[in-house]
Amino acid sequence: MSCGMEDLPVELLSKIVTFVTPIGVSGRREGKADLCNLRLVSSHFNDLVSPVLFNRLTLRFNDATWGPSPDCTRCQDIIVALATGTSHAFEHTKILDFSASPLFSDSCSKDLDSGIAESVVESIYAAISSLQKLQSISWLFDCGSEPERLANDFIRALSTISSLHTAERLVFPEGLKPSISLKPISNLTSLRVSWNGRTDHLINEISSLLGRCPELDDLRVDAPYLFGDGTVVSELFNDIDQLDSALPLRRFELNGVGLTSDDFMKRLRHFRKIDFIGVSRNPTPLADSVLGEICSFLKGQDIFLKGVSTDLPEDPLLLDYITSYSGLRELLFDPRPQSPDCHPELMRRFYTEVLSPHHRTLEHLKFTCWPLPAPNQDGEPSLDPLAEVSKCRSLQVLDVRYSGDGLRKDPGNFGEWDPAPDSSKLGPDCLRCIERVVAMAAGTTRVFRNTKELRLSTYGPFSSVRDESQDNRVHPEVGQSRQLFVDSICNAISSLQMLRAFRWVHDPICEDPQLAPEVIRGLSTIATLQKLELSLLSGKLASTFSLRPISNLTVLHIEYADMASPTFISEMGPLLARCPFLATASFQGPLTFEADSVSLRDIFTEANRLKVVLPLKSLELRGVVVTADDVHAVLQQLREIEFLGISRNPSSHATTVFGEICGILKQQGTLLKSISTDVVHDDALLDFLTLNSGLQELILRPEHSLDNSSELLKRIYTNVLPSQRETLRVLKLGLYTAPKVWVALPKAEWRDEIIRCRKLRWIQSHFEYTEQLAATFAEWLEIGSRLPELEHLQLFPSIHSARTWPPWKMRMLASTSTPISQFREKNGRSFLVNGA
Incomplete structure (x- = not known):
């Protein structure tokens, strides 16, 4: 008796559904398109995947300023369906993201039906009230444009949902009017709120709300930075101070809110369980030392934080506290621009003292990298930042920003570069890419031993990265990163012995000439490699470039950005001859003059000379010279062809060649199943397609002037x-x-x-x-x-x-x-x- 997937236990199916839709970097589930299809299989699968598929509901009218849009209509339809009970898809929704402000703003498109805004206001209470499993909300409300009724009905609806415990993001750009109150909301465990400008009513409402949340363990407040007239902690904690019991706060973040060490110590009872403290843009006069004094006090109470965030990391008391214990998981240093004289010593202490105790536990690291200390007598930096950071083996998120005097480019993001002239972001890709290459080369990780596909862009670290303060020489750290990458790449690729597909973006002009041979040498050791995609950003290959170690491919895609060099042509032909099982191939070059272009005959010259007959089923040519004579010359290579694509053919016979090819192939008993062309008016081609059936794929991309008919x-x-x-x-x-x-x-x-x-x-x-x-x-x-x-x-x-x-x-x-x-x-x- 056969057992289908639907017969599996519900617990196992639930784990499969969760596995195929992992939580991405953004915090949202990926792979939902697959669940949409699975949901339609049966009611059983619908019940199974709906809690995952509709876990988050986003209702944001962002496109209202541009007029009617799918986004506006979709949001309105969902709100009306929820209000009328005609849809049960969202009965599993636990997270809501709502913003209707563009509907009511002055920039809202005049083409937008006013009935949409009226419908949202009329239906919002019933719609939100129907989400009885809701646990978390994000809400942006602009009291300067949105009607008061919408806000009050939204808040009143939230009060009917007993499961709601998290305000992930409350944003009030213009504060709140006195007629709008947050009083119906209570019993939150997490609150993150922000606003612009000084608004006493909103501050009073937030203070009151905090007093109604005795189990609050996560609080973040973002207020505008108003030196001497900003929001202070005593205002926010006014109602909390009246509580008999202490809050179980574990995470506490203030941005733009005035805080002193006395404020903190007076309310110590609320911070006995604190794990994370973040203080930035503190508008008080003694802001430079506040967090250090707080941490020093916590140390005396045997309270050791798992996370710290500050924009004033040079505070000596703070650094003493962090270096006095181990176990930190989050360290977020984003210093304000200050006198450069203090930064070199700060960076030295950061690398040599601050990170060391937390190598085993640090998961999230953020800092701004200022110029390194002066080099030693040998001309090398006195410390290696890359080596120090790479010792943090538990890192999951790395966010590093270089100052204007630091690196101009990101030496680790091998595909895309930050073009900003004054600063660049060394994002998580930097050390992640370099560290992975080094780890694979050294054999210190087995995570990638089953990797079957690798995509590698190698031109990034070798672009023109100069430090003008050093006589236009390459910055030492960039040079170190480049050499480390070149030295490790061969062994790193060789470690991927299960690799089947490799995509490589290579720029021969700017890259180290030693790099390409190392990459190819690594590939030659992999017996399982079947597919190669090579994108050349320049056809001017170095004399050291050779594809000869590579063979036995079944799929080959080559793209070159300018006129191919003799070296490229001499390498491409022999490569095909070494791949007797090649079934799919494509060659894409620029649109140039016929005499300067690669021809179909060039591609197969070596295979023909060695009498190697390829089992080609798919061949796509773009920017390659193709004539009827070329086809006759390579006809033996096309005996099994099923798909043929020709575009941007530089040949003077381009407008008629496809029809001729179809006739030639038919004479040898071959009928194409798939055709792609950018010359549609070819009479011979159209006659062939009319008189011969059996086509499965027809792609017509009209680019010729005579196709406009x-x-x-x-x-x-x-x-x-x-x-x-x-x-x-x-x-x-x-x-x-x-x-x-x-x-x-x-x-x-x-x-x-x-x-x-x-x-x-x-x-x-x-x-x-x-x-x-x-x-x-x-x-x-x-x-x-x-x-x-x-x-x-x-x-x-x-x-x-x-x-x-x-x-x-x-x-x-x-x-x-x-x-x-x-x-x-x-x-x-x-x-x-x-x-x-």
């Missing part, structure tokens, strides 16, 4: 599609720069031809922004609903829309007035719209 489109819809309707699975028409005739909604009879292609699984088209856009989307969705096997419907804006749309509309996913759900639920099945 309605008669050409008519020929495709009325001649080509009927011939392929029994087998066609993928249909992609147009592109971003396509002529207007390609982005207009197809005529009714043409749409019928699409619907008759019953096996279509993927449709891609482009559109122009017009007043009939909603109707256009509705028609495309109707087409999708009538195709039983459709999985993807992609509708992308064209260049004609860019001239009339604001940027956000270029990312529009669906019509604002056409409910997608009604099409997805037709016939008990679904399809994805732009992957959503």
Whole structure:
């Protein structure tokens, strides 16, 4: 008796669902698209995945300033559905993120239906009250524009939810009017609130709220920095001070709130269980020493924090406290800009004394790196910051910012660089990338021993990173990082003995010439490698560059950014000859003159010479010279070809070559199953597609001036599609720069031809922004609903829309007035719209 997945125990299925949707860096679950599909399998799976899928509900009308948008309509529909009880999808929601202020702001689009705002105000109480499992809220309210009723109804609704215990983020840009009160809310265990300007009523409301939360263990307050007239702790704790019992505070953060050591000591009873203290932008005159005095007092009470955050880390008492024990998990130093003279010694003490006691426990580290102490007599830095930080083996989050006198670039983020001229952020990618390479090379980690795919961008650390204060020489730390990377990369790659796919972005001009041979030497030791994607940012390869150690690939993709050098051409041909099982290949180069371009014959010269016949099934050529003579010359390599893509062909015969190729292949008994071309008006090609059926994938990207023809489109819809309707699975028409005739909604009879292609699984088209856009989307969705096997419907804006749309509309996913759900639920099945 067979056992399906649905027959597994609920506990096991729940663990599987949780596993495939991990919590990402942002704190939100990833992989939800898979759960959307799983939810439609059965009611059992729907009940299983809904608590994960609808755990967080985001209702933010951010696009209201631009007029009607899917975001506004979606939020309104959800609020109305919750209020009327017509949807039970959100009965599992535990986290709510709500902001309606753009609906009521002066910049709100005049095109936006005023009924949306009225509907939100009328429905908000019933909608929020229905979320009876809610545990956490984030709310931004602007009393300067939003109606008081909306705020009071929202707060009153929250008071009906007994499970609510966390205010993850309350933001009041303009404070609160006296007619708005937070009094219905109580019994929070976590509160994080911020506002702008001095607003006595809001401060009184927050103080009162704190007094109604006797179990509060997490408090963060962000107030505006107003020296001498800012909010002070005594105001916030006014009601707390009246409580008989002490708060069980574990995390306490103040930003812009006045705090003195006396304030803290008077309220010590609330801090007996404290784990984390953060103080920044303290507007009191003695701010420089406040946190140090507090920590010194805590030390006397045998209270040792697990986390500290400050913008005044040079406080001697604070540093003495941190270095006096071990066990710190969070250390967040973000110093204010001050006299540079103090920073070198601070950095020295930070690396040599502050970090050392906490190497085993530190999980979150943030600091600003100022210029290092002077080098020793050998000209090397007196300490190695990278080595010191890398000793913190439990680090999960690393946030390092360099001052303007420090590094100008990030030597560890190998793909993207911070272009800021005055400072750059050395984010978590820096030491994470370098440390992983070094650890893999040294064999001190086995985490990656089962890695099957590696993506590596090596050009970053070798860009022009100079320190002008040192006679335009490369900064010592950058040089150390570069050499460390070069020395370790071969052994690091060699350690990945299960690797199957490797994607490499390589810039021969700026990188160390020793690097590429080391990378390739590492790859040559991996017997399991099957797929190589090589992106060359320059065709000017060094004489030391050689792909000869690599062989036996089944998939090869090569992209080069400018004219290929003789070295590149001489390496590419032999590589193919060493891959007798190559099934998929693509070569993409720039659009250049025919005489300067790589040709199809160049690619296969060596394989032909050695009489190696490749089992190629897929070949894509972009910017490669392709002629009928070339095809005849390499015909033996195309005997099993199924997919052929040709675009930006520099050949003078580019407008007719695809049709000729189809005829040549047919003579040897080969009929293509997939075709991609940017020259659509090729008569021989269209005749071939009309007279020969069996095509599964048709991709037409019109880039030639003669493709701008309605008669050409008519020929495709009325001649080509009927011939392929029994087998066609993928249909992609147009592109971003396509002529207007390609982005207009197809005529009714043409749409019928699409619907008759019953096996279509993927449709891609482009559109122009017009007043009939909603109707256009509705028609495309109707087409999708009538195709039983459709999985993807992609509708992308064209260049004609860019001239009339604001940027956000270029990312529009669906019509604002056409409910997608009604099409997805037709016939008990679904399809994805732009992957959503």
